[in-house]
Amino acid sequence: MAKIRPIRTEQRSEDPINISDRAIDNLRYIREAMERSASFTAVPGYGGMLMGVTAIGAAYIAAQQVYLRNWLIVWLTEAFLAAAIGMLAMWQKSKIAEQSLISTPARKFAFGFLPPLLCGVAITLGLWRYEHYEVMVPVWLLCYGAAVVTGGAFSIRAVPIMGWIFMALGGSAFLVSPRYGNYLMALGFGALHIIFGAIIARRYGG
Numbered sequence: 582m583a584k585i586r587p588i589r590t591e592q593r594s595e596d597p598i599n600i601s602d603r604a605i606d607n608l609r610y611i612r613e614a615m616e617r618s619a620s621f622t623a624v625p626g627y628g629g630m631l632m633g634v635t636a637i638g639a640a641y642i643a644a645q646q647v648y649l650r651n652w653l654i655v656w657l658t659e660a661f662l663a664a665a666i667g668m669l670a671m672w673q674k675s676k677i678a679e680q681s682l683i684s685t686p687a688r689k690f691a692f693g694f695l696p697p698l699l700c701g702v703a704i705t706l707g708l709w710r711y712e713h714y715e716v717m718v719p720v721w722l723l724c725y726g727a728a729v730v731t732g733g734a735f736s737i738r739a740v741p742i743m744g745w746i747f748m749a750l751g752g753s754a755f756l757v758s759p760r761y762g763n764y765l766m767a768l769g770f771g772a773l774h775i776i777f778g779a780i781i782a783r784r785y786g787g
Contacts, residue, residue: 621686621736623678626782628670632663633774640767649714656721656766663770674787686735694732697724718762722751722769737785743777 639659646652675682701724708717726747733740750769754762 621680621684621690622785623671623675623680623682623687624733624736624740624781624785625667625670625674626778626780626785626787628666628674629774629778629781631670631778632666633771633776633778635659635662635666636770636774637767637772640763640771643766644763649712653709653714653717656717659770678786689735690732693734694728697727697731700724701728715759715762716755718759718765719751719754722747722754722765724751725770726751737781739777739780739784743773746773 636659639655643652643655646655672682675687681687701721704720704724705717708714708720726744726749729744729747730741731744733742733744747769750765750773754765757765
């Protein structure tokens, strides 16, 4: 009689998949996909309005200056003040909205906003070196507008619209006399920030 051989069980080469680990991976993927598709909504409305008020004040002070170097100092001081107001207001709004400033939408906004702004800084240094103060206003409006458009592509709709208006204002600044520079700065960094800041504050929670 033939010998009865035991049935050989096939060894599996892989460990069994843990269902809970698979679920965690799926949830992580969904969360990252939602972050990538989300918009950065922590753009400050009330902070933008305050930036507009300080810009109008700076335009008035700058118009009183006799020397161009003092005029430049006034506007550079306003730039640092506006940046501080914007960052503080953005941080406060992000806390209220529980939206991290290092989230994917926030990083996209920053990476879109910063390059045109840095170009504006570099161009300003070059214009200051060669004392071409008369074209600083158009450059500031254009570069800031470009920064708002590119950063605003990852934010709410009102932001890039404001950026395009800044760019149009900057382009038109090349067509008028430099003596109207302070008026254009008050119109752009002042009035536009106040108008769009009010829109953002009303529609997007502050």
